[in-house]
Amino acid sequence: xxxxxxxxxxxxxxxxxxxxxxxxxxxxxxxxxxxxxxxxxxxxxxxxxxxxxxxxxxxxxxxxxxxxxxxxxxxxxxxxxxxxxxxxxxxxxxxxxxxxxxxxxxxxxxxxxxxxxxxxxxxxxxxxxxxxxxxxxxxxxxxxxxxxxxxxxxxxxxxxxxxxxxxxxxxxxxxxxxxxxxxxxxxxxxxxxxxxxxxxxxxxxxxxxxxxxxxxxxxxxxxxxxxxxxxxxxxxxxxxxxxxxxxxxxxxxxxxxxxxxxxxxxxxxxxxxxxx
Numbered sequence: 001x002x003x004x005x006x007x008x009x010x011x012x013x014x015x016x017x018x019x020x021x022x023x024x025x026x027x028x029x030x031x032x033x034x035x036x037x038x039x040x041x042x043x044x045x046x047x048x049x050x051x052x053x054x055x056x057x058x059x060x061x062x063x064x065x066x067x068x069x070x071x072x073x074x075x076x077x078x079x080x081x082x083x084x085x086x087x088x089x090x091x092x093x094x095x096x097x098x099x100x101x102x103x104x105x106x107x108x109x110x111x112x113x114x115x116x117x118x119x120x121x122x123x124x125x126x127x128x129x130x131x132x133x134x135x136x137x138x139x140x141x142x143x144x145x146x147x148x149x150x151x152x153x154x155x156x157x158x159x160x161x162x163x164x165x166x167x168x169x170x171x172x173x174x175x176x177x178x179x180x181x182x183x184x185x186x187x188x189x190x191x192x193x194x195x196x197x198x199x200x201x202x203x204x205x206x207x208x209x210x211x212x213x214x215x216x217x218x219x220x221x222x223x224x225x226x227x228x229x230x231x232x233x234x235x236x237x238x239x240x241x242x243x244x245x246x247x248x249x250x251x252x253x254x255x256x257x258x259x260x261x262x263x264x265x266x267x268x269x270x271x272x273x274x275x276x
Contacts, residue, residue: 006033007033012089014092015040016096017092018037018040018041019043019045020224022190025225027092028053031058033232033236036059038081041095064080069096071124091139091142092142092144095121096118111159122167129141140234142186142234143187146160147189147248147253148164167187168189172244184243186245186246188249189250190222190227190248190249193227218252222251230249
């Protein structure tokens with residue numbers, strides 16, 4: 001049973017990318033804490049699987065195959081939400097496609113496609129949900145960014161990092177515009193979280209996981225369920241004074257990238273201190 005602090009009973013969440021990964025984990029977590037959920041994904045079979053889990057938790061689920069890079073389809077989605085759910089309390093703005101390409105080889109058309117997916121689409125989702133939240137004077141938006149929102153990744157991430165930097169700017173601006181009117185907007189910035197496309201990349205390059213984990217002091221890559229508690233926290237009234245935040249979900253990767261060393265240096269310092 002949910003505690004009152006994290007109780008989402010009576011609330012409605014809209015979650016994009018709900019067929020798998022962090023979107024699926026977010027949707028199920030919301031349902032387990034009492035929310036009804038609108039599941040948005042072009043992968044209808046996967047979204048229906050998530051819907052079954054939501055219904056097993058005793059909550060309502062609606063499945064929509066909206067392309068979240070298309071503002072017209074997004075507006076159609078929220079008109080359906082108006083009819084079938086009658087309110088929106090939380091937006092998990094998760095879906096969106098990037099691509100890898102060297103900066104000197106990236107085409108303008110490819111860049112425009114990534115920006116459409118990850119910036120224009122995310123904004124259109126925020127705008128449609130935000131209008132409804134403003135009308136009811138309450139709501140919370142969780143944009144998914146990346147550590148690439150605030151630090152360089154290299155490895156062909158120029159289009160993705162450019163888009164994700166825009167997501168942080170969008171989050172800050174929306175939080176500033178809307179927080180005084182009851183609507184909170186925050187950004188979660190994951191490091192590498194296992195998903196099907198990343199799993200395929202690791203199959204092609206067996207050294208990839210080890211290289212990623214070397215930069216993560218917690219000693220493992222992320223899994224989709226790592227976002228479950230954070231999404232419930234941001235959807236609930238327990239985070240009602242948190243807005244405009246950029247929240248790393250990275251096992252310590254961002255802190256390490258400031259120039260520290262994981263593990264061994266700390267042990268040496270402890271040994272030296274004891275000798276004193």
